Amino acid sequence: QSALTQPASVSGSPGQSITISCSGTSSDIGGFNYVSWYQQHPGKAPKVIIYEVSNRPSGVSYRFSGSKSGSTAFLIISGLRAEDEADYYCSSYTTTNTQVFGAGTKVTVL
């Protein structure tokens, strides 16, 4: 159950677009379309912003989008805003019927 690999930090200026990668294996991301992304502000519970690779829950901004290529998933935040500054985590279903998270990426808005 090795954690998925995410960059520790990503930064961008307001209005820019940033991409966060999440790398796994054929036993998790590469084998299923059950990748989710979560946003966590300090002191708050995580909130799902993308599920099943590219689906956005009701109420989540269109500025958040997801995709996958092979065993790597991507979260794209377009039109970066100050309120997007938070920690972001990816997760995936696995071949052993478990879930695995990435270590998290801190997004800083410059």
Add this chain to the structure above:
Amino acid sequence: EGQLVESGGVVVQPGGSLRLSCAASGFTHYDYTMHWIRQAPGKGLEWVSLITWDDRGTYYADSVKGRFTISRDTSKSSLYLQMNSLRTEDTALYYCALGVVGMDVWGQGTTVTVS
């Protein structure tokens, strides 16, 4: 709108036991997979355990296998985590979550301190 409320977190000595609860309300049905996830102070999220929507399957992270047991009441609106042989490294904020497969709705968490 559905919500999840965790309870049962306390300070416990190493080697001790604890049972966490998670009450679900406001959902149109409860045939969801439910999860426990934890977050140690200043650290990232760690998936702990899940119980399938039909209660037929329970799965655990290697770090808790053999020590923790997940269960749900017959109405499926309450989720539990029995934690035995607790270690200092189990200290964390414990969240419950539910979803079709993933973790789509989260509670606010309950804090477990092993010291």
